[in-house]
Amino acid sequence: MGPKKEKPKDDSQSLHGGGVKTKRKRRNSGTRPKWRNTEHTGMKERSVEEKQVNLGWEKEASPVPMLPRIPLKSIMEVEMKLVYSDEQDIAQKLTESPASSASQLMCQASEIVGPPSGPNLSFLPQIDKWLDVALQDADSYYRRKKYGVAASRFTTALELCSKGAVLSKAFDADYEDISKVASFIESKLVACYLRMRRPDLALNHSHRSIHLNPIHFQNHFRQAVVYRLLGHPREAARSAMIADYVYWLSGGTEQHISKLIKLYWQAMLEEAITMEDNFSVMYTPCNGSLSKDGIQKTKEIFQRQHPVYTQYLFTDASGSHFLPQTTSWTGSASQRYTLTLGFRRSEDGNFLDQLLTRKCPIFTGSRTPFNPLSTEDIERMSDNLERKILPVLDFLKCTKLAVGFSAGSGLMERLQYADCLGQLRRAKEQSVAVHQTLAELAVAPYLQDISHSETQMLQALMADSMDTLEGRRTDKERVWNEMQKIGLLEDLVYQLEEKYLKDRGLKDTRKPKAREKRGRKRKAAPSLEERLAATNQGTVAAKTFIHSRHDNWDSKGLSSN
Structure with a gap:
């Protein structure tokens, strides 16, 4: 149900931001002033209001300044x-x-x-x-x-x-x-x-x-x-x-x-970009999904513009992001963008691969995932979701209207987080998380086209969320817990597959060595004809050998003389 696509005027336009801050007066929303130096120039980069839009994939393009930062008074x-x-x-x-x-x-x-x-x-x-x-x-x-x-x-x-x-x-x-x-x-x-x-x-x-x-x-x-x-x-x-x-x-x-x-949307998006310390962001205009070459080119541009945030790069190539400056829902005038995130540390973003390539990812971090989780495991999982996974997924949704209900949408992850809070007896926080998810589920059908299977998933999620909120206990597993168990099985299959491929790779590397070793043994060992000839020669020699008896010695070893 979203707006129609339109071919952009310049497919090479790139809008970037994030990870770049300057000193300024602290605002009521809790923004913290920060500085960051670039590795290549050694100069302090400018703040969000001084960031620029780079036109073109190459350096010849002339930069165009972004819109000025929206003051708190206007908000x-x-x-x-x-x-x-x-x-x-x-x-x-x-x-x-x-x-x-x-x-x-x-x-x-x-x-x-x-x-x-x-x-x-x-x-x-x-x-x-x-x-x-x-x-x-x-x-x-x-x-x-x-x-x-x-x-x-x-x-x-x-x-x-x-x-x-x-x-x-x-x-x-x-x-x-x-x-x-x-x-x-x-x-x-x-x-x-x-x-x-x-x-x-x-x-x-x-x-x-x-x-x-x-x-x-x-x-x-x-x-x-x-x-x-x-x-x-x-x-x-x-x-x-x-x-x-x-x-x-x-x-x-x-x-x-x-x-x-x-x-207001623009002001909050700029605030979110400014507050992020772990990653930087770049929006690139596009017409549909990017190809592999386009993704690689986008990452190369990102590495040049944000050299500090290159330990892990992620590009959402779906082309389904919107920016408030260029969005018009009434027709086909809305420009679409791809989003590239660059992380300062690889461990802060490498979960995105597992999240978006598997249908049912898990974030337990338990060494024995099929056994009941201990309190320490639940606390570790809750902290991982709260501090690492949900903030990144929430940022992805700042400019993406339709996110679906599968893994990576933030809905399933928030319900897993709420389940952890319930097990830790943090009822107030659990209530807030479930209420937030119910609000997102209620508006989801208005933001996207939903298939029959997605409708069933939506109904099951809302029913289980309401039961959780009201404290009802049923014999059936919650939908997110079932998906987590499927994720555990999927993770086990991936581990077995990895082990099998690793063992097979070792066998493949050992086979040439074994063949070479057998070849050397064949060359060093005599052939069958040589062995038969040697055997025949030994038999003839044994038959013609004469044993002489010494007459001057008797059977007792004494001399007869």
Whole structure:
């Protein structure tokens, strides 16, 4: 369902960044100023705002400066326009026309500077009267800037929803209608906690609002704001990208809204690139997937531009990455890119080969993987996923809309991480990880075409995630645990294959030596004819040999004389 491809104007254009920092004032998002010297020039490289776009594969191309770095003030202005500008009197909206109160309730969240981006909700029936009273009460405290009390009142409204008090005709209520109303209340809780500067409390509510209504763009944008305040620019960049795509997908036509979202996406992407210390990044315009020669050429350019980050190179040659500066979902004008990552240390990125070449990779690190894991093994696996694998996968998703559900998408790895947290009894962190995955699974069908097998996988993942979240225990294995076991078997097959090929290679190298040794033995040893001739000569000599008896000695050895 993504935008159409278009042949780029110059297939040799290369956009690069990452791993290059300069001293600057520390921003509220937690960016740490860093310096790095190049090995070839000895000069200090420039920061993200001073990085350049290299035109052409060769050095003759003239560099073009990138867009200037987006200041924090502009980022906060975007947040005020897209998150807080819809704070109007809910009570007034609900009392203007009770027959369509639920419709107004849902649409008012989209009344920023244009028409609502979501679907037409005028068909929704009237909400329950007790829920109406609870929402009016919560909104009155919110308007008086008593955000803590308002949050508690919105929580009460959610409890009413959980008891069935959502729509006036509960038995005729549709699941989608109930989900949209509950999603609205979750989004108001996010707004309350953001006003209180408590993004940690707002995080799960932002995930649930997306899970309940994944096609509303403001839910994704609020999630991006929460991630920014928590110091997670990678996740914030992806949420902003999805918000922009969902806004277009749901019928949004106001270009200035899309420009604001893209500005936020660009700012978070630059922040993510700047904060990375272990790897650098380069985006290269392309028209479809790269060939092997194209991949090799891209890596050579990367090595010249980023000589410090060449211990391990990875190129995503699918050509499915987008950048906010050149993306337009409305037609075929969007430029696509391939992504190249270069790591300072090989061990920080070499897992990508195993991850993307095997269907079910495993990251246990256990010497006896088929036995129950010890606490130390689980902690090692959890730390490996949290610090090494998930950050790289999250960065890959900053500019890639469709990631699928297989290994390497980040979904399966995050669920494995959540399973580790559950075994370590870190329930709060496990809840956040599962909620985040559910939000990604809910919006995934809108970002890509899904086959029948992928639909079954999606349903199984969502069902098992909900069971995990609710603490249900079943006789069946979780989907990610089954895939992990298959990965163990696959890893065992790979080890046996490697051992077999190694032994076969040793045998192949020994065969010529054995033949040569046998040849030398044949040359040194007498032939069959020579051996037969020698045997015949010995027989004749034995027959003609005369034994003389000494007469001067008797049988006792005494002389007869």
